[in-house]
Amino acid sequence: MINISASFRVFLHLMIVLAASRLCAQNLFPIYDARRLPRQAKPSSTETALLHREVRPAARRVWRNREGCDDQFEILDVTSGAFTRTPAEQKAFLYNYCRTARSYGNYGIAIIEDGRVVAHIVYEGGSDYAIGSLPDINKNGLSEIIIRGGFSGQGIIEGGVSLIELTASGITRFGQIETDYSNCDDPFDKNTRNIAYRIYAKTGMSPTFFRDTYTSNCKDAGKWTRTEEQTPMRVDKSEIVYRRVK
Numbered sequence: 001m002i003n004i005s006a007s008f009r010v011f012l013h014l015m016i017v018l019a020a021s022r023l024c025a026q027n028l029f030p031i032y033d034a035r036r037l038p039r040q041a042k043p044s045s046t047e048t049a050l051l052h053r054e055v056r057p058a059a060r061r062v063w064r065n066r067e068g069c070d071d072q073f074e075i076l077d078v079t080s081g082a083f084t085r086t087p088a089e090q091k092a093f094l095y096n097y098c099r100t101a102r103s104y105g106n107y108g109i110a111i112i113e114d115g116r117v118v119a120h121i122v123y124e125g126g127s128d129y130a131i132g133s134l135p136d137i138n139k140n141g142l143s144e145i146i147i148r149g150g151f152s153g154q155g156i157i158e159g160g161v162s163l164i165e166l167t168a169s170g171i172t173r174f175g176q177i178e179t180d181y182s183n184c185d186d187p188f189d190k191n192t193r194n195i196a197y198r199i200y201a202k203t204g205m206s207p208t209f210f211r212d213t214y215t216s217n218c219k220d221a222g223k224w225t226r227t228e229e230q231t232p233m234r235v236d237k238s239e240i241v242y243r244r245v246k
Helices: 006-025 045-063
Strands: 029-035 076-080 091-100 105-112 116-126 128-134 144-153 156-166 171-182 196-203 209-216 224-230
Touching: 006 076, 029 144, 045 076, 045 091, 045 105, 045 116, 091 128, 116 156
Parallel strands: 076 128
Antiparallel strands: 029 196, 076 091, 091 105, 105 116, 128 144, 144 156, 156 171, 171 196, 196 209, 209 224
Protein backbone atom coordinates (compact mmCIF):
# COMPACT_ATOMS: atom_id res chain seq x y z
CA MET A 1 0.00 0.00 0.00
CA ILE A 2 1.37 3.38 -0.95
CA ASN A 3 1.97 5.66 2.05
CA ILE A 4 1.12 9.25 1.16
CA SER A 5 2.41 11.75 3.68
CA ALA A 6 0.14 14.43 5.13
CA SER A 7 2.22 17.20 3.58
CA PHE A 8 1.96 15.62 0.15
CA ARG A 9 -1.82 15.26 0.55
CA VAL A 10 -2.05 18.97 1.34
CA PHE A 11 0.10 19.77 -1.69
CA LEU A 12 -2.02 17.52 -3.91
CA HIS A 13 -5.22 19.18 -2.66
CA LEU A 14 -3.82 22.64 -3.41
CA MET A 15 -2.86 21.58 -6.92
CA ILE A 16 -6.37 20.23 -7.55
CA VAL A 17 -7.95 23.46 -6.30
CA LEU A 18 -5.56 25.53 -8.42
CA ALA A 19 -6.29 23.45 -11.53
CA ALA A 20 -10.04 23.78 -10.95
CA SER A 21 -9.69 27.55 -10.53
CA ARG A 22 -7.80 27.80 -13.80
CA LEU A 23 -10.45 25.78 -15.60
CA CYS A 24 -13.17 28.09 -14.26
CA ALA A 25 -11.24 31.12 -15.45
CA GLN A 26 -10.52 29.82 -18.94
CA ASN A 27 -13.56 31.58 -20.42
CA LEU A 28 -12.74 34.91 -18.74
CA PHE A 29 -11.34 36.99 -21.59
CA PRO A 30 -9.72 40.46 -21.32
CA ILE A 31 -11.48 42.84 -23.73
CA TYR A 32 -10.22 46.31 -22.77
CA ASP A 33 -7.49 47.94 -20.65
CA ALA A 34 -7.95 51.67 -20.08
CA ARG A 35 -4.35 52.08 -18.93
CA ARG A 36 -3.33 51.71 -22.57
CA LEU A 37 -4.68 54.08 -25.19
CA PRO A 38 -6.12 52.31 -28.25
CA ARG A 39 -3.96 52.51 -31.36
CA GLN A 40 -6.02 53.92 -34.18
CA ALA A 41 -5.42 52.38 -37.60
CA LYS A 42 -5.62 54.05 -40.99
CA PRO A 43 -7.39 52.67 -44.06
CA SER A 44 -5.54 52.07 -47.29
CA SER A 45 -5.96 54.47 -50.21
CA THR A 46 -8.22 51.92 -51.93
CA GLU A 47 -10.39 51.53 -48.84
CA THR A 48 -10.56 55.31 -48.39
CA ALA A 49 -11.73 55.76 -51.98
CA LEU A 50 -14.41 53.08 -51.54
CA LEU A 51 -15.70 54.67 -48.33
CA HIS A 52 -15.91 58.11 -49.92
CA ARG A 53 -17.55 56.70 -53.05
CA GLU A 54 -20.21 54.50 -51.41
CA VAL A 55 -20.48 55.16 -47.68
CA ARG A 56 -20.24 58.96 -47.63
CA PRO A 57 -23.25 59.46 -49.97
CA ALA A 58 -25.30 57.04 -47.84
CA ALA A 59 -24.37 59.02 -44.70
CA ARG A 60 -25.30 62.25 -46.49
CA ARG A 61 -28.75 60.88 -47.29
CA VAL A 62 -29.32 59.97 -43.63
CA TRP A 63 -28.27 63.31 -42.13
CA ARG A 64 -28.69 65.83 -44.94
CA ASN A 65 -31.59 67.62 -43.23
CA ARG A 66 -29.90 67.95 -39.82
CA GLU A 67 -29.30 71.52 -38.74
CA GLY A 68 -25.63 72.44 -38.46
CA CYS A 69 -24.49 69.32 -40.32
CA ASP A 70 -22.26 69.93 -43.32
CA ASP A 71 -20.64 67.28 -45.51
CA GLN A 72 -17.68 66.63 -43.18
CA PHE A 73 -16.66 62.96 -43.43
CA GLU A 74 -13.80 61.63 -41.30
CA ILE A 75 -12.63 58.01 -41.13
CA LEU A 76 -11.59 57.46 -37.50
CA ASP A 77 -10.44 53.86 -37.13
CA VAL A 78 -10.59 50.35 -38.59
CA THR A 79 -10.56 46.82 -37.17
CA SER A 80 -10.77 43.28 -38.56
CA GLY A 81 -13.12 40.40 -37.79
CA ALA A 82 -16.07 38.29 -38.97
CA PHE A 83 -18.95 40.68 -38.29
CA THR A 84 -21.82 39.50 -40.53
CA ARG A 85 -21.00 35.88 -41.27
CA THR A 86 -18.48 33.21 -40.41
CA PRO A 87 -15.98 32.35 -41.66
CA ALA A 88 -15.18 35.71 -43.25
CA GLU A 89 -12.34 38.21 -43.45
CA GLN A 90 -13.99 41.59 -43.02
CA LYS A 91 -13.06 45.08 -41.84
CA ALA A 92 -15.17 47.50 -39.83
CA PHE A 93 -14.57 51.22 -40.38
CA LEU A 94 -15.71 53.81 -37.84
CA TYR A 95 -16.43 57.25 -39.27
CA ASN A 96 -17.84 60.59 -38.18
CA TYR A 97 -20.19 62.57 -40.38
CA CYS A 98 -20.07 66.10 -38.90
CA ARG A 99 -20.11 67.01 -35.24
CA THR A 100 -23.29 68.74 -34.14
CA ALA A 101 -21.88 69.80 -30.74
CA ARG A 102 -18.61 69.72 -28.79
CA SER A 103 -19.16 66.19 -27.49
CA TYR A 104 -21.84 64.98 -29.85
CA GLY A 105 -21.97 63.89 -33.45
CA ASN A 106 -23.20 61.56 -36.16
CA TYR A 107 -21.35 58.30 -36.63
CA GLY A 108 -21.37 55.20 -38.76
CA ILE A 109 -19.71 51.81 -39.08
CA ALA A 110 -19.19 50.31 -42.51
CA ILE A 111 -18.32 46.62 -42.96
CA ILE A 112 -16.23 45.83 -46.04
CA GLU A 113 -15.44 42.40 -47.48
CA ASP A 114 -13.59 41.72 -50.74
CA GLY A 115 -13.86 45.34 -51.82
CA ARG A 116 -17.63 45.56 -51.21
CA VAL A 117 -19.68 47.29 -48.52
CA VAL A 118 -21.69 44.43 -47.01
CA ALA A 119 -23.21 46.27 -44.03
CA HIS A 120 -23.60 49.86 -42.85
CA ILE A 121 -24.72 51.14 -39.42
CA VAL A 122 -25.51 54.75 -38.47
CA TYR A 123 -26.05 56.27 -35.02
CA GLU A 124 -25.82 59.48 -33.02
CA GLY A 125 -23.31 59.39 -30.19
CA GLY A 126 -20.75 61.22 -28.11
CA SER A 127 -17.04 61.65 -28.78
CA ASP A 128 -16.38 58.21 -30.28
CA TYR A 129 -12.94 57.80 -31.83
CA ALA A 130 -11.80 54.15 -31.85
CA ILE A 131 -13.17 50.73 -32.78
CA GLY A 132 -12.10 47.18 -32.04
CA SER A 133 -13.32 43.61 -32.46
CA LEU A 134 -13.94 40.90 -29.87
CA PRO A 135 -13.43 37.18 -30.52
CA ASP A 136 -17.04 35.98 -30.20
CA ILE A 137 -17.81 36.39 -26.49
CA ASN A 138 -21.37 35.05 -26.88
CA LYS A 139 -20.30 31.95 -28.81
CA ASN A 140 -22.41 32.43 -31.94
CA GLY A 141 -19.49 32.57 -34.38
CA LEU A 142 -19.46 36.34 -35.03
CA SER A 143 -17.03 39.03 -33.90
CA GLU A 144 -18.53 41.68 -31.64
CA ILE A 145 -17.65 45.36 -32.05
CA ILE A 146 -16.30 47.54 -29.24
CA ILE A 147 -16.51 51.33 -29.67
CA ARG A 148 -14.39 53.65 -27.56
CA GLY A 149 -15.63 57.13 -26.63
CA GLY A 150 -15.37 59.70 -23.88
CA PHE A 151 -16.32 63.02 -22.39
CA SER A 152 -14.36 65.89 -20.87
CA GLY A 153 -15.45 69.05 -19.14
CA GLN A 154 -14.73 71.20 -16.07
CA GLY A 155 -11.50 69.35 -15.33
CA ILE A 156 -13.04 65.87 -15.49
CA ILE A 157 -12.36 63.18 -18.11
CA GLU A 158 -14.57 60.09 -18.40
CA GLY A 159 -14.12 57.20 -20.80
CA GLY A 160 -16.28 54.28 -21.81
CA VAL A 161 -16.93 51.60 -24.40
CA SER A 162 -20.07 50.35 -26.13
CA LEU A 163 -20.41 46.69 -27.15
CA ILE A 164 -22.58 45.73 -30.12
CA GLU A 165 -23.04 42.93 -32.63
CA LEU A 166 -24.61 42.88 -36.08
CA THR A 167 -27.54 40.52 -36.61
CA ALA A 168 -29.63 39.60 -39.62
CA SER A 169 -32.43 41.85 -38.37
CA GLY A 170 -30.45 44.71 -36.85
CA ILE A 171 -28.11 45.27 -33.92
CA THR A 172 -27.61 43.53 -30.57
CA ARG A 173 -26.55 45.97 -27.83
CA PHE A 174 -24.64 44.39 -24.95
CA GLY A 175 -24.45 47.73 -23.15
CA GLN A 176 -22.05 50.47 -22.16
CA ILE A 177 -19.14 50.09 -19.75
CA GLU A 178 -17.26 52.79 -17.86
CA THR A 179 -13.53 52.37 -18.46
CA ASP A 180 -11.73 55.30 -16.84
CA TYR A 181 -12.12 58.51 -14.86
CA SER A 182 -9.86 61.42 -14.02
CA ASN A 183 -10.57 64.58 -12.04
CA CYS A 184 -6.98 65.82 -11.96
CA ASP A 185 -7.89 69.20 -13.47
CA ASP A 186 -10.98 69.76 -11.34
CA PRO A 187 -10.26 72.96 -9.37
CA PHE A 188 -13.00 72.23 -6.80
CA ASP A 189 -12.16 68.61 -5.88
CA LYS A 190 -9.29 68.07 -3.44
CA ASN A 191 -9.43 64.27 -3.80
CA THR A 192 -7.95 64.16 -7.30
CA ARG A 193 -6.93 60.86 -8.89
CA ASN A 194 -6.93 58.71 -12.00
CA ILE A 195 -8.97 55.51 -12.17
CA ALA A 196 -8.66 52.91 -14.93
CA TYR A 197 -10.31 49.53 -15.39
CA ARG A 198 -9.20 46.38 -17.12
CA ILE A 199 -12.39 44.76 -18.40
CA TYR A 200 -12.98 41.02 -18.78
CA ALA A 201 -15.87 39.15 -20.41
CA LYS A 202 -16.96 35.74 -19.22
CA THR A 203 -17.90 34.11 -22.48
CA GLY A 204 -21.19 32.34 -23.05
CA MET A 205 -24.63 32.84 -24.57
CA SER A 206 -25.20 35.72 -22.11
CA PRO A 207 -21.74 37.17 -21.37
CA THR A 208 -21.03 38.67 -17.98
CA PHE A 209 -18.31 41.18 -17.19
CA PHE A 210 -15.62 41.68 -14.57
CA ARG A 211 -12.94 44.27 -13.95
CA ASP A 212 -9.64 45.01 -12.29
CA THR A 213 -9.48 48.50 -10.79
CA TYR A 214 -6.29 50.58 -10.95
CA THR A 215 -5.61 54.00 -9.47
CA SER A 216 -2.78 56.47 -9.89
CA ASN A 217 -1.68 59.80 -8.48
CA CYS A 218 -2.27 62.82 -10.72
CA LYS A 219 1.42 63.72 -10.51
CA ASP A 220 2.52 60.21 -11.55
CA ALA A 221 -0.23 59.06 -13.90
CA GLY A 222 1.80 56.18 -15.35
CA LYS A 223 2.31 54.43 -12.00
CA TRP A 224 -0.78 52.32 -11.42
CA THR A 225 -1.78 50.44 -8.26
CA ARG A 226 -4.33 47.64 -8.47
CA THR A 227 -7.03 48.01 -5.83
CA GLU A 228 -9.57 45.39 -7.02
CA GLU A 229 -9.16 42.18 -9.01
CA GLN A 230 -11.72 40.54 -11.33
CA THR A 231 -14.76 41.81 -9.46
CA PRO A 232 -18.22 41.52 -11.09
CA MET A 233 -19.29 44.77 -12.67
CA ARG A 234 -22.46 46.46 -13.82
CA VAL A 235 -23.06 47.03 -17.51
CA ASP A 236 -25.23 50.05 -18.23
CA LYS A 237 -28.07 49.76 -20.69
CA SER A 238 -27.22 51.51 -23.93
CA GLU A 239 -29.57 54.32 -24.96
CA ILE A 240 -27.88 54.72 -28.34
CA VAL A 241 -30.09 53.89 -31.31
CA TYR A 242 -28.13 52.01 -33.96
CA ARG A 243 -29.74 51.68 -37.36
CA ARG A 244 -28.73 49.46 -40.25
CA VAL A 245 -29.00 51.20 -43.59
CA LYS A 246 -27.51 48.21 -45.40
